[in-house]
Amino acid sequence: AQSVTQLGSHVSVSEGALVLLRCNYSSSVPPYLFWYVQYPNQGLQLLLKYTSAATLVKGINGFEAEFKKSETSFHLTKPSAHMSDAAEYFCAVSDPYTGFQKLVFGTGTRLLVSP
Amino acid sequence: DSGVTQTPKHLITATGQRVTLRCSPRSGDLSVYWYQQSLDQGLQFLIQYYNGEERAKGNILERFSAQQFPDLHSELNLSSLELGDSALYFCASSVVSLTSRAGELFFGEGSRLTVL
Numbered sequence: 001a002q003s004v005t006q007l008g009s010h011v012s013v014s015e016g017a018l019v020l021l022r023c024n025y026s027s028s029v030p031p032y033l034f035w036y037v038q039y040p041n042q043g044l045q046l047l048l049k050y051t052s053a054a055t056l057v058k059g060i061n062g063f064e065a066e067f068k069k070s071e072t073s074f075h076l077t078k079p080s081a082h083m084s085d086a087a088e089y090f091c092a093v094s095d096p097y098t099g100f101q102k103l104v105f106g107t108g109t110r111l112l113v114s115p
Numbered sequence: 116d117s118g119v120t121q122t123p124k125h126l127i128t129a130t131g132q133r134v135t136l137r138c139s140p141r142s143g144d145l146s147v148y149w150y151q152q153s154l155d156q157g158l159q160f161l162i163q164y165y166n167g168e169e170r171a172k173g174n175i176l177e178r179f180s181a182q183q184f185p186d187l188h189s190e191l192n193l194s195s196l197e198l199g200d201s202a203l204y205f206c207a208s209s210v211v212s213l214t215s216r217a218g219e220l221f222f223g224e225g226s227r228l229t230v231l
Contacts, residue, residue: 036222043117043205043222090158103148103220105158 002027004074004091006106014114019063019078021109023091026072033074034092034103035065044090050074061085086113118142119223121206127229133194136226140187140208146170147189148209148220149181153202164189193228201230 007022025031032051036044048059055067065076074091091106118141128134140147149161151174160173164183175181178196183189193200204227207220 041224043119043224044207044220045117045222046219049219103160107157 002031002093002095002104004093004104004106006091006109008109010110010112012112012114013081015083016080019081019085021076021089023074023106024072025074025093027093029095032094033067035076036090036092038088081113083113086111117221117223119206119208119221121223121226123226125227127231128196129231130196130198132196134228136191136204138189138206138223141221144208144210146209147183148207149191150205151202152205196230198230201228203227
């Protein structure tokens with residue numbers, strides 16, 4: 001079965017600092033990987049996705065993630081945090097043979113940004 | 116605005132009752148997905164419909180059922196409600212067809228169910 005593990009339920013950074021949110025996956029087949037963001041009282045919004053093309057994926061709002069097969073990781077980064085980045089971030093994995101069916105989410109990481 | 120509409124946004128009911136949550140997908144999206152988000156279980160996939168037919172089942176209880184209508188809107192029915200059913204229920208839709216698997220899920224804002 002596929003799964004993702006997000007290290008750290010909460011990450012705190014200062015405005016302007018590097019953001020690093022960690023995600024490791026487990027999959028018996030080459031996976032599709034996603035990062036979603038959830039702002040308070042809103043639904044989830046796709047930040048970026050990896051679907052076996054370029055290993056460095058650029059998303060919205062200045063975020064990017066790198067697929068590293070050797071480390072089974074798909075960490076999310078942003079060079080400089082902004083107050084508006086405060087939200088909960090979810091890593092997710094799917095089986096490319098079934099696509100979005102049974103998309104498996106991690107437990108989420110809440111990003112806190114201080115002035 | 117994702118284009119996915121869910122009603123009601125908030126619902127408070129008692130144990131043993133039955134509720135129906137409604138979802139209107141984005142225009143043109145044939146696939147609808149239901150997810151449950153709770154503090155202890157996180158985000159759990161419940162069920163998927165594609166063009167009116169059930170395509171995949173996840174961790175959906177037998178007390179829960181769903182359907183997708185000809186106009187593509189979907190309803191999630193929750194019956195014999197228990198305290199543990201209190202959660203945020205999300206609907207999502209996608210343009211993904213049966214042969215295209217790498218699209219994007221668009222989520223509604225969710226329906227928050229509180230069972231007292």
